[in-house]
Amino acid sequence: MSQAVGSEIVFRSFQPGDREAFRALNEAWIETHFQLEEKDRETLGDPERYILAKGGYILMAERGAELIGTCALIALGDGRFEIAKMTVVERERGQGVGRQLLEYAVEFARQKAIARLYLETNTKLQNAIRIYEAVGFRHLPPEQVKPSPYARANVYMEMTLF
Numbered sequence: 001m002s003q004a005v006g007s008e009i010v011f012r013s014f015q016p017g018d019r020e021a022f023r024a025l026n027e028a029w030i031e032t033h034f035q036l037e038e039k040d041r042e043t044l045g046d047p048e049r050y051i052l053a054k055g056g057y058i059l060m061a062e063r064g065a066e067l068i069g070t071c072a073l074i075a076l077g078d079g080r081f082e083i084a085k086m087t088v089v090e091r092e093r094g095q096g097v098g099r100q101l102l103e104y105a106v107e108f109a110r111q112k113a114i115a116r117l118y119l120e121t122n123t124k125l126q127n128a129i130r131i132y133e134a135v136g137f138r139h140l141p142p143e144q145v146k147p148s149p150y151a152r153a154n155v156y157m158e159m160t161l162f
Contacts, residue, residue, distance in 0.1 A: 011104040014058035021067035079115035120153035
């Protein structure tokens, strides 16, 4: 499944050869706002093992021959997936690409009959939180939050699809 937006950006599934772009895009945004953590290094270093082989998906945003964004759907079990490792290259931010990528990920999840999407973020990322809310994610109350492997996570959201 791939989708052209405008005629410039194509959203598609991860392909062989995308690993370096997936790693570099994510490391860039994490290091801009936070510190790279051990769980990041593990997942970004081998996304095929830590995401795809466990039943997850990785989506890519491509403009021309350049990969400009990415979003992972990590299998959590019980029909739930986590939206994770979502980023857009800095020069493309503020132009709606992140929202389009998120909307594509949500539609992709619906087509895969995924019942619920979950995500973790940080209060520092107010623009991202507003996009998540606008697309339909709702904040989870503290009693429904499980401990995160990421020190930076302090906002937890979920979206029911079915």
